[in-house]
Amino acid sequence: MSDVFFDDDNYSDGFDDDSFKQGMKLNLWKKLLGYTLVYRVEVIMLATFAITTAIAEIAFPLITRAVIDAVDEFGTDANLWGYAGAYFGFVLLICISVGGFIWYGGKIRTHVSHDIRRSGFENLQRLSFSYYDFRPVGWLMARMTSDCERLSNILAWGLLDLIWGITMMAGIAVAMLYMDFLLAIAVLSVLPILAWVSITFQKRILKSARTVRKTNSRITGSFNESIMGVQTSKAFVREAENLNNFSQLSTRMFDSSVLNAVQAAVYLPIVLTLGALASGLALVLGGVEVIAGFVTTGTLIAFLTYTRHFFEPIEELAHWFAEMQMAQASAERTISLIEAESEIKDSPRINKAMKAHEPDPSGLVAIDGMKDVIGLIEFEDVSFNYTDGPAVLKNINLTIRQGESIAVVGSTGGGKTTLVNLLCRFYEPTSGRILLDGVDYRDRSLHWLQSNLGIVLQSSHVFGGTIADNIRYGKLDASDEEIRLAATRAGADSFIRSKENGYDQQVGEGGNQLSAGQKQLISFARAILADPQILVMDEATSSVDTVTEQYIQQGMQKLLQDRFSLVIAHRLSTIRNADRILVIENGEIIEQGNHAALLGQEGRYYSLYTRQSIQDLSRRQHVWLTAK
Numbered sequence: 001m002s003d004v005f006f007d008d009d010n011y012s013d014g015f016d017d018d019s020f021k022q023g024m025k026l027n028l029w030k031k032l033l034g035y036t037l038v039y040r041v042e043v044i045m046l047a048t049f050a051i052t053t054a055i056a057e058i059a060f061p062l063i064t065r066a067v068i069d070a071v072d073e074f075g076t077d078a079n080l081w082g083y084a085g086a087y088f089g090f091v092l093l094i095c096i097s098v099g100g101f102i103w104y105g106g107k108i109r110t111h112v113s114h115d116i117r118r119s120g121f122e123n124l125q126r127l128s129f130s131y132y133d134f135r136p137v138g139w140l141m142a143r144m145t146s147d148c149e150r151l152s153n154i155l156a157w158g159l160l161d162l163i164w165g166i167t168m169m170a171g172i173a174v175a176m177l178y179m180d181f182l183l184a185i186a187v188l189s190v191l192p193i194l195a196w197v198s199i200t201f202q203k204r205i206l207k208s209a210r211t212v213r214k215t216n217s218r219i220t221g222s223f224n225e226s227i228m229g230v231q232t233s234k235a236f237v238r239e240a241e242n243l244n245n246f247s248q249l250s251t252r253m254f255d256s257s258v259l260n261a262v263q264a265a266v267y268l269p270i271v272l273t274l275g276a277l278a279s280g281l282a283l284v285l286g287g288v289e290v291i292a293g294f295v296t297t298g299t300l301i302a303f304l305t306y307t308r309h310f311f312e313p314i315e316e317l318a319h320w321f322a323e324m325q326m327a328q329a330s331a332e333r334t335i336s337l338i339e340a341e342s343e344i345k346d347s348p349r350i351n352k353a354m355k356a357h358e359p360d361p362s363g364l365v366a367i368d369g370m371k372d373v374i375g376l377i378e379f380e381d382v383s384f385n386y387t388d389g390p391a392v393l394k395n396i397n398l399t400i401r402q403g404e405s406i407a408v409v410g411s412t413g414g415g416k417t418t419l420v421n422l423l424c425r426f427y428e429p430t431s432g433r434i435l436l437d438g439v440d441y442r443d444r445s446l447h448w449l450q451s452n453l454g455i456v457l458q459s460s461h462v463f464g465g466t467i468a469d470n471i472r473y474g475k476l477d478a479s480d481e482e483i484r485l486a487a488t489r490a491g492a493d494s495f496i497r498s499k500e501n502g503y504d505q506q507v508g509e510g511g512n513q514l515s516a517g518q519k520q521l522i523s524f525a526r527a528i529l530a531d532p533q534i535l536v537m538d539e540a541t542s543s544v545d546t547v548t549e550q551y552i553q554q555g556m557q558k559l560l561q562d563r564f565s566l567v568i569a570h571r572l573s574t575i576r577n578a579d580r581i582l583v584i585e586n587g588e589i590i591e592q593g594n595h596a597a598l599l600g601q602e603g604r605y606y607s608l609y610t611r612q613s614i615q616d617l618s619r620r621q622h623v624w625l626t627a628k
Contacts, residue, residue: 028331029324035112035119036155042104042111046156047163049100054167056090056097058175061305063087065179068298101160109156116148119338128344128426141220143337147330154327158320165313172310179299183285187278187307194274194314198321201267208260209328215253222246268315275311282307344428346446372448374436374533375402377423377564382432383587384418392418394587396432405565407575409608410584416568419584420536423566424453454532457539460523462511467496468503470511470522474530482529490524534564572609581605 070078176184286300379398385391393415408416471483487493499505511519569575576595583591598605
């Protein structure tokens with residue numbers, strides 16, 4: 001199965017392989033940090049608790065130094081109660097601060113995760129169909145689940161450790177420089193080496209992390225495809241091959257993850273080693289100074305404690321630095337999804353009019369709540385091809401008047417569905433124009449146009465929930481009576497009432513508790529309830545029996561009055577009453593006219609209709625003979 005998956009190796013969301021050399025992208029993290037800074041109060045409280053925690057930890061070695069020096073100077077006469085009180089106060093401060101930053105860090109992580117997912121989902125709703133042509137569901141799910149979770153953790157807890165670490169290191173450095181300047185300089189001399197190590201490992205960790213996230217996306221896509229296509233896999237006995245393909249992806253994920261983990265595992269011990277060397281250096285040089293009488297014993301002990309604590313935030317920040325390297329791949333993919341631009345969108349002029357919530361001065365924009373009736377649809381020299389592909393439609397010229405029903409027939413791949421997709425503005429013409437009452441539909445509101453569409457597909461999607469919920473999808477504020485009326489006109493009321501819970505019957509995930517024909521009837525009811533100006537049916541009656549189909553067609557005759565209707569059909573007997581029939585082959589309209597006129601031409605339509613009539617007659621004879 002993996003051979004038909006989206007090739008994530010050859011797609012980089014706008015980040016090509018050269019980006020491996022670019023290291024940390026500060027602009028990228030700045031955009032993500034914006035999701036955190038929205039919660040200013042929580043961030044301020046988090047920073048406050050991080051700083052107070054660092055201050056308390058810095059204070060402990062100073063208290064220890066003062067106690068040791070007091071005992072050295074005064075022996076048993078030393079008064080230590082003040083130090084004990086200070087120690088207890090800072091312990092209490094740490095307890096409060098730790099509890100505080102855990103609370104606010106958790107809130108920020110939850111809020112950020114929610115906001116990133118919401119931004120991603122919101123943009124997915126805006127993107128045009130072309131965005132989904134080469135991106136499977138699993139590819140998108142990985143970005144909104146595992147990638148998002150990883151980023152929210154870094155943006156919350158990473159920010160906490162950054163503030164705590166900087167405060168801790170700055171405070172310790174000041175304290176060490178104050179206690180012994182030369183010894184402090186000797187300890188801090190390892191920092192340039194640490195910086196060089198960090199830069200060296202940065203590129204390696206980032207590159208392997210990108211491979212891990214890329215492979216994870218493909219695994220998610222593979223898993224999703226395998227579950228969705230389980231019946232097909234079993235029917236063609238493809239289980240072993242699917243397992244083999246999935247195992248290859250899992251092996252690649254394992255190898256990439258091990259490499260990434262090894263790189264991180266090597267990086268962190270180097271930081272620890274440098275910290276140990278600094279502590280050893282402080283012990284040797286400090287011991288010499290104590291012997292020489294330059295510093296007190298308390299100062300040396302405090303210095304050794306600070307040396308050890310100085311590298312704790314470095315170790316923690318090194319961990320987050322490595323995590324950021326690994327998460328930058330997630331950040332790139334998530335931001336690319338959030339910022340993806342739809343190929344089909346309103347012009348700036350229309351957006352301005354919509355935001356102002358008032359009619360456009362030219363009268364070309366239909367704002368929500370306004371009724372703008374379409375009287376004429378025209379295709380002017382319309383051609384279309386998918387990206388880097390051959391022409392699917394070529395110089396289509398077509399006029400459709402209000403109330404006219406148009407049937408579209410032809411061979412598979414001839415361009416029938418593409419013609420309808422262009423009318424619905426799911427795609428836009430590569431060349432030529434589609435006019436609504438003489439105005440290019442790109443100069444109209446996209447939301448308005450698609451709000452006036454009713455679509456019934458060959459394989460209608462049914463959402464999880466009740467039957468009533470699915471029908472109400474056509475008009476969210478519809479009453480129960482309107483839903484029942486729409487279902488009755490679609491021929492769905494009888495089967496719905498036969499269900500145990502009637503209109504409140506749960507349909508299951510993807511409507512798996514319904515037959516294909518029942519899902520189709522619900523889709524019809526949904527389209528009827530929407531009361532669209534333009535009704536599109538793509539093999540809409542293919543999943544229902546002949547009797548139900550006739551009932552639907554009778555109900556649709558009234559619905560189609562004063563509307564535009566386009567019907568794509570392979571069963572030609574269902575379109576004999578269409579006002580006009582278009583025969584499309586190889587992206588061109590080769591014949592058009594009503595049923596009788598096209599039969600009289602004895603052309604392509606005559607050939608298709610005659611062949612189907614013979615096949616239907618043979619099928620009926622076979623059924624009659626079998627029954628007899």
